[in-house]
Amino acid sequence: MNKVALHTVGCKLNYAETSAVGERFKREGFEIAELGSDSNIIVINSCTVTENANRECRQIVRRALRKNPEACVIVTGCYAQLKPEEIASIDGVDYVLGSSEKFRLFEIIDSFTKQEVPQVTVGEIAHETSFGPAFNRESDARTRAFLKVQDGCDYNCSFCTIPLARGASRSQPISEVIQQATELVERSYKEIVLTGVNTGDYGRKNGSSLCELLLRLHDVNGIQRLRISSIEPNLLTDEIIKLTAASDRMMPHFHIPLQSGSDTILSKMRRRYRSEDYRNRVETILETIPDAGIGVDVIVGFPGEGKEEFMATYEFLHDLPVQYFHVFTYSEREKTPAREFAGCVPVKERRRRTRMVRTLSEKKKGEFAACFFDSVRAVLFEAKRVDGTIQGYTDNYIRVSVEGKEEIQGQIIDVRIGEWQGESVRSVPFTQTV
């Protein structure tokens, strides 16, 4: 048996990298299997953004080994980079590889067999300049691909371990991004999502910029949709917004981390903008692209976030004309300044605040979708769901589900937007009777 099961914890960038690892296994003659099915190798690409992510990684190793006790278990990624010994102490782990080592797996590992003692290979990330591949096929329906264009981060947000796990900011040269984007188009992908740790920082050290990359990607024949996975508000320039407005390929959708609506907390977080700057970005987007969908990252329960600071965030979010929030409950991370800050918020209260903002997010999603009720928008249809519907996203990121045939997977089809059903809007393709 030469089967490898791959599993990703964490962000889109991790998914893209796991996929690149999978491609390498395939080139070496291995078959890719589902985690939980029979496989003799298990690769887990870990995340350490919160304590939950660490816990999830440990649970997955244990679960995978219950099904395949003889499988060779390799754990790599950010958690492995920062806490190799902790991972090596999990029963059944055979290899621990750091963030960069995952791309040299075949050079490092001689035999994919169980080891008496876990083998740990974790390099010094601070000196890391290599980039590593590349892109992720989100599904076999050849719909969206996540293309890694940037890695690492030079910011020093006080709560974040990502720069420790992934090193300094670095970018893939434009020529290589173009080459990979061309390959994705040749493989019939319809949408390319540019991804990185701090994607807006793309090209800064090479005398280039994200805006220049986007312009160059417009020259690649056949790209139908382009999206930026996430961009810091201070890096979202007027030029990028104008380019998006003028482009028929750039999707009118931005995901912009806010983290807090309180300037006191933003300052403690060492974020590079204040709430007014953020509001200005949202207003500029909507003045230029009125139907744009905007997603927001928020962290609740940061040290020093008293009732007043939390309500400042809640009210700021309440009044912000955006589509949805991704809410993270603050958790203390080792080797971060925030861990030492005064004003620890009790865990129960952090959870209560998380629930409040998530509820507000659900309301926003419904209100945003309702603004487009009965209008016609193009949807890229993705995989079929267990409930038999096929889901996809509009250009401005409304999730749509239709009762449809599998043939529509991977196609961009106009639909008439129906009513919001809590998770998505139920619609019918425009070609059918409403």
Ligand code: SF4
């Ligand atoms: S911008 Fe801040 S939160 Fe984002 S990866 Fe860099 S340090 Fe972490």
